Amino acid sequence: MSSTPMNRDLKKYANDGQQRLLSLITLLAGHEITGMAPADIARQQGCTPSVVTRDLANLQLAGFGEQVPETSRWRLSPQIVQIALKHMRALDAAEQRLADVRNRFSRT
DSSP states (O other): OOOOHHHHHHHTTOOHHHHHHHHHHHHHTTOTTTOBOHHHHHHHHTSOHHHHHHHHHHHHHHTSEEEOTTSSOEEEOHHHHHHHHHHHHHHHHHHHHHHHHHHHHHOO
């Protein structure tokens, strides 16, 4: 994050726990099949196992994380993909509206 005046202003609202959860979501991305072990998460996040346990519980409560069945490993839940798909559909709709406007104004 650069140190523009706006970013400096935003930092006063930052919350370490929330920032760590957002970082955890990014870390878990790409591990949807096998998941990640809590010890690996703790090491990569630079925090204690108890903090990871709390963060994973919060992700699960929000519907963003889940434990891989019959293991102690964790992964992102389908809800994250569903959010991404909604975003793609919104972009597709915006693209279609733009194409409609372009066609309307380019008629000769």
